[in-house]
Amino acid sequence: MSQDTPYIFDVTTATFDQLVLDKSFDQPVLVDFWAEWCAPCKVLMPLLAQITESYQGELLLAKVNCDIEQDIVARFGIRSLPTVVLFKDGQPIDGFAGAQPESEIRKILEQHVVMPPPAEVDPLQLAQSAFSESHFAEAEALLKQILSEDNTNAAALILYARCLAERGELGEARTVLDAVKSDEHKADLAGARAQLTFLAEAASLPDAADLKARLAQNPLDDEAAHQLAIQHLSRQQYEAALDGLLKLFIRNRSYADGLPHKTLLQVFDLLGNDHPLVTAYRRKLFAALY
Incomplete structure (x- = not known):
């Protein structure tokens, strides 16, 4: 049941005082007493973890496996599981026994822990x-x-x-x-300029339906293939455009002084190196080149 993060961790008899009592002077520490055989414990623990994470470091969650850490169980008189105890300034100050809904747990915590303000969105x-x-x-x-x-x-x-x-x-x-x-x-600037180029070109070309009809009659119509790719690009249909351009490049790489290759590189600029389509089609272009 380990799901440790910087705010969530397991504690033992040897580490309890350092990780719970000492740390509770800096921020409250919620201690979850649990065991493997306890079904409600397994329901409660992910909820406690989610709540703890929402406090972004203003609250810590320590987990005590009661099957192993019998000394801690005896020290705090734990009689049933799950039991959750909130420590602050080295002392247990609040808690509950048994699984509780999130709303009830938050009501207990809001008396003792300050919820951080929401992060500003850029x-x-x-x-x-x-x-x-x-x-x-x-x-x-x-x-x-x-x-x-x-x-x-x-x-x-x-x-x-x-x-x-x-x-x-x-x-x-x-x-x-x-x-x-x-x-x-x-790179972003090159991509934006490529977008302008494609949109300007598309405005002066036949529409996509006419170009598809031409290609249906003659699949080797290189001009129609390239123009259809431009129309796809103007509509952000990038995969269709890249597929058409790559096929044209493989079939006739010298078309219009290497225009298929040049256009492929412009699309890569437009989408950016991290785009999955760019990764895939760079690989395909490399294979076609070599």
């Missing part, structure tokens, strides 16, 4: 999450707020440009990207 991370889920308007609103406070934030500028691009404001998106002065975000 608005840029929120914007990135919204963008990745195609909630572009939500992302754009967050980014405008960030940029109103700091209009030189390179990461925010790049993502804002991508939001503009997604709603067709390609010229404005380019202007925003041109305002990025930081060298720290070269």
Whole structure:
């Protein structure tokens, strides 16, 4: 039943005073007296662990295996399992016997332990999450707020440009990207520029249905294959685009002066090196090259 973290640990007769009594002068320590044969103990322990973690270090959880640590059981007169005792300033100050619901346990703890304030969420991370889920308007609103406070934030500028691009404001998106002065975000900047390129190209191409019809009539129509990949990219259908580009590269790598290879590299820039599709298709491209 071990699930130790920095805030949760097993204690023995030899370590009890140091790990429970001494530590309880710095923050309260909840001691869970349990045994392997005790079914309610096995239900309660994960709940106590979850509650302890929610306190982010303001509360510790010590676990005493009563089958092994008989001296501690006798020392504190434990008569039934599970029993949970809260220690503070070296003394037992509260507790309960038997499994309890989370609400009741928290009521006991809130009298003795201060719940830390919720961690602040980085608005840029929120914007990135919204963008990745195609909630572009939500992302754009967050980014405008960030940029109103700091209009030189390179990461925010790049993502804002991508939001503009997604709603067709390609010229404005380019202007925003041109305002990025930081060298720290070269990969993101390359990806954003690739996105603008694909969206601009797609606007002047036949639609996807027509291109698919051409390929149905002639699977070796290299121009239609490449244009369909661009259309896929403009709709964020990245796997379909990469698959089409790789097949075109394998079939005719010299098409339009090596355009399939160049476009594949642009897609890698767009998605970033850590994207699983990039990892997979870099491997496939390497295999095709060598």
